[in-house]
Amino acid sequence: MKIIRAKDYNDMSRKAANIISAQIIMKPHCVLGLATGSTPIGIYEQLVEWYKKGDLDFSEVTTLNLDEYKGIARENEQSYYFFMNEKLFSKVNINPKRTFLPDGMEPDSGKACADYNRIIEAAGGVDLQLLGLGHNGHIGFNEPGMAFEAQTHCVNLTESTMKANQRFFASADEVPKQAYTMGIKTIMQAKKILVVVSGEDKAAIVKEAFLGTITPKIQASVLQLHNDVTLVADEAALSLI
Numbered sequence: 001m002k003i004i005r006a007k008d009y010n011d012m013s014r015k016a017a018n019i020i021s022a023q024i025i026m027k028p029h030c031v032l033g034l035a036t037g038s039t040p041i042g043i044y045e046q047l048v049e050w051y052k053k054g055d056l057d058f059s060e061v062t063t064l065n066l067d068e069y070k071g072i073a074r075e076n077e078q079s080y081y082f083f084m085n086e087k088l089f090s091k092v093n094i095n096p097k098r099t100f101l102p103d104g105m106e107p108d109s110g111k112a113c114a115d116y117n118r119i120i121e122a123a124g125g126v127d128l129q130l131l132g133l134g135h136n137g138h139i140g141f142n143e144p145g146m147a148f149e150a151q152t153h154c155v156n157l158t159e160s161t162m163k164a165n166q167r168f169f170a171s172a173d174e175v176p177k178q179a180y181t182m183g184i185k186t187i188m189q190a191k192k193i194l195v196v197v198s199g200e201d202k203a204a205i206v207k208e209a210f211l212g213t214i215t216p217k218i219q220a221s222v223l224q225l226h227n228d229v230t231l232v233a234d235e236a237a238l239s240l241i
């Protein structure tokens with residue numbers, strides 16, 4: 001694993017955005033695996049800025065997002081679709097028909113997951129997968145458990161994840177309890193993986209995930225088995241390693 005040390009959040013965002021833009025320049029018709037959460041926001045802002053300057057062209061890019069809440073409509077401000085549209089898709093020249101997320105409004109989990117697996121397969125695999133890191137080591141919404149789930153599946157979110165996400169909702173009752181997420185096998189099949197982490201509150205999990213035992217209890221630890229992972233993290237997040 002390559003570890004790139006950034007000074008702070010802005011530096012992390014610019015360095016990671018540079019890696020993504022290099023991917024788009026090298027392969028204009030690439031497939032990007034995208035992530036939500038607060039960590040990638042600075043990256044998307046930087047990419048939009050470079051697009052506006054004329055340095056980036058998204059016209060041939062396909063995107064596959066990691067996850068979506070179950071039972072939340074696209075129009076809902078808390079949906080990951082809304083997030084992606086607001087932060088990136090509506091601000092660059094990407095073809096909306098080539099932007100994909102699991103369908104949170106499909107109540108049949110089996111169908112929602114099978115449909116998304118088919119979309120991933122049709123896209124031909126991910127060239128560069130962007131990942132954030134949950135405080136409990138989750139990637140996408142692959143929560144700590146007894147196994148690594150291979151493909152898209154429906155997860156029951158852990159108490160700690162629901163608590164972490166509560167800040168985005170008006171009340172605790174509104175926080176979704178389930179989500180559809182890409183599986184670990186799909187993530188591990190990406191040609192390149194870019195993990196971004198910021199802040200002292202993630203320092204302990206960074207150490208555990210990337211230097212500790214490989215275990216489904218810390219889902220991100222599986223990334224130690226991938227041969228092209230770049231971790232871009234700020235000094236605070238790297239303070240324990």
Ligand code: GLP
Pocket residue numbers: 035036037038039040066067131132133134135138139140141161
């Ligand atoms: C959510 C997302 C993850 C994300 C994680 C960390 O649960 N499903 O993809 O990486 O939160 O979020 P943040 O970057 O806000 O700490």
